[in-house]
Amino acid sequence: MxxxxxxxxxxxxxxxxxxxxxxxxxxxxxxxxxxxxxxxxxxxxxxxxxxxxxxxxxxxxxxxxxxxxxxxxxxxxxxxxxxxxxxxxxxxxxxxxxxxxxxxxxxxxxxxxxxxxxxxxxxxxxxxxxxxxxxxxxxxxxxxxxxxxxxxxxxxxxxxxxxxxxxxxxxxxxxxxxxxxxxxxIPNPIDSIYENAAQRNLRKTDQIIISINNGFSKLKNTSKLMSAFSRIHNENKNVTLQLVGIHFEANGMAHKWAIEHNIEGGIEFLGHKSNSEVIDLLRNADILVHPSLEESFGNTLVEAMAQGTPCIGGKYSGAVPWVLDYGKAGTLIDVRSTDEIYSAIKFILENEKEWKKQSLASINNVKERFLLPIVSDLHIKKYHTILNEQNENRNEKQKSQSSG
CATH class of the missing domain: 3.40.50.2000 (Glycogen Phosphorylase B;)
Incomplete structure (x- = not known):
């Protein structure tokens, strides 16, 4: 120590x-x-x-x-x-x-x-x-x-x-x-598991989809999600999309875009939230949709999985497939396609058996790969490896100098 x-x-x-x-x-x-x-x-x-x-x-x-x-x-x-x-x-x-x-x-x-x-x-x-x-x-x-x-x-x-x-x-x-x-x-860690999948159920009504992004940009691709959701909402007025993050506040950039395109119905623009507030929102949601075109990791995905919330992400979006265990712990689609986003959301919301399967797989994925004690131990092992290699190199150099 x-x-x-x-x-x-x-x-x-x-x-x-x-x-x-x-x-x-x-x-x-x-x-x-x-x-x-x-x-x-x-x-x-x-x-x-x-x-x-x-x-x-x-x-x-x-x-x-x-x-x-x-x-x-x-x-x-x-x-x-x-x-x-x-x-x-x-x-x-x-x-x-x-x-x-x-x-x-x-x-x-x-x-x-x-x-x-x-x-x-x-x-x-x-x-x-x-x-x-x-x-x-x-x-x-x-x-x-x-x-x-x-x-x-x-x-x-x-x-x-x-x-x-x-x-x-x-x-x-x-x-x-x-x-x-x-x-x-060495992946980013999650603090703990907040709920067991067996204690959660897919809502029959008043279902909630959530997406968390910082920035309303082409890279974050949230406009495609909003367009797909408008089709969901036209079919079922009891489904809500919650958008969290910078540029997603009421009357913010994303909200104005949705109004301009006449697709703001059923969308809650919540803006920036603290980490504890985000966890509560994820725990209360039925699906997380992560439409980003590129991610180096995807903390939001891990936080959602820790709540047993099924995730939808991009199969070409950088680290997303790896985080979702290549589709074993979530749904992978081409998030550039509004049709694929719409179909994936609709399938999970209407298929309780699949929802429960993904919910349990999500929690197991986090337990096996992203829990804080696992990640902390990996860091300590890496530090010791580096310091041991440095000491070995120093000793080799000293031996070489003394022999010379």
């Missing part, structure tokens, strides 16, 4: 309230995301490991250092998009400086951008979890200059990193093609 682990990543401070003693309660509101990383840290804390976190926040003007039981959190100011001019050099310098001062044994960075570069430039053994395909991000987002800079940051990281982790089979294949090395997969 003597291993001291550094995490360099976006995080949220609030989830660590039971582990830290902030001098200012407002500090609990800091952070820029990274729910999956937060879960990983909590899992390592639960195992008794000492953790030191290095992160950035654009809402502060000076360094903040928070101490707690077995955890320290260092938060540094982050500039706006102007930071692309010097390729995040100030932010990277902040992170690198405090990482080098720490007594951690290994630094684990998440995403292949500023956090990864800081880890690479530090004097600590490193491992980097790659969580997206930078080229696809560049192609599918409108802020091209910003994404182009980040693409080249990613290229730097992949060409210099000694130790990489993929969070899905999709990212593993991408990395192995880029680096021509074998890459381990």
């Amino acid at each position: 003597s291993l001291k682990i550094g995490i360099c990543s976006p995080i949220l401070v609030g989830p660590f309230s039971k582990h830290i003693n902030p001098t200012n309660p407002e500090y609990l509101k800091l952070g820029t995301g990274g729910d999956g990383v937060v879960r990983i840290i909590l899992g390592l804390l639960n195992m008794g490991y000492q953790i030191e976190v290095f992160t950035l926040d654009p809402n502060i003007n000076e360094e903040i250092h928070i101490h707690g039981d077995n955890i320290k959190i260092h938060i540094f100011p982050s500039r706006g998009k102007i930071k692309i001019i010097d390729v995040f050099s100030k932010e990277i310098s902040y992170l690198k400086k405090i990482i080098n001062k720490s007594d951690i044994d290994i630094i684990h960075a998440h995403w292949s951008y500023e956090y990864a570069i800081a880890a690479l430039k530090s004097n600590k053994p490193h491992v980097i979890t790659v969580r997206d395909n930078a080229l696809n991000v560049l192609k599918n987002f409108n802020d091209k200059i910003y994404r182009l800079v980040r693409y080249f940051m990613n290229e730097y990281v992949l060409s210099h990193a000694k130790n990489l982790i993929a969070n899905s089979l999709y990212i593993q294949k991408y990395l192995e093609k880029k680096t021509r090395r074998e890459i381990d997969i």
Whole structure:
């Protein structure tokens, strides 16, 4: 248990309230995301490991250092998009400086951008979890200059990193093609199973479909889902579609699009929700439809499966088939087709036997692959492998020098 682990990543401070003693309660509101990383840290804390976190926040003007039981959190100011001019050099310098001062044994960075570069430039053994395909991000987002800079940051990281982790089979294949090395997969974790499938039943009436996406874009493909749902709703007014996430609030971008196309009937535009609120919504839904055209992982799918909520996702959508165990724990379709989305929803809502089968398969899939203790143990094994290899290389080098 003597291993001291550094995490360099976006995080949220609030989830660590039971582990830290902030001098200012407002500090609990800091952070820029990274729910999956937060879960990983909590899992390592639960195992008794000492953790030191290095992160950035654009809402502060000076360094903040928070101490707690077995955890320290260092938060540094982050500039706006102007930071692309010097390729995040100030932010990277902040992170690198405090990482080098720490007594951690290994630094684990998440995403292949500023956090990864800081880890690479530090004097600590490193491992980097790659969580997206930078080229696809560049192609599918409108802020091209910003994404182009980040693409080249990613290229730097992949060409210099000694130790990489993929969070899905999709990212593993991408990395192995880029680096021509074998890459381990360690998936994003889920906290726990909230309900047993046997305790749930498909509603006979007032059925609820849910979809959770951040951004109303071509990549997220939610317009196809809304179009398919309009056909469902025309046939059965008792079915509701709940849309959650940024751009899906009432009178927001997606809502205005639906009104323009006269398909807003039966759709609830709920907007952004906290993680606990999302879990409650998923637990109460009959189906999750994930229409995204590309996913590097798909946390929402795992969260839905943990509630025993059957999932529909894209068979060509990056990591989605792998997360859904190639259709054994969900329905895989071509989400570019409105007809296929419509048919898949209709079949599951009208087939209770299939619904129960998928509900149980979903929970078993999570139990076997994505539970936090399983994922935490995989990380610890990876850290020890890296440190053991480094020690062996150091010993070999010393022997070679002494023999020479």
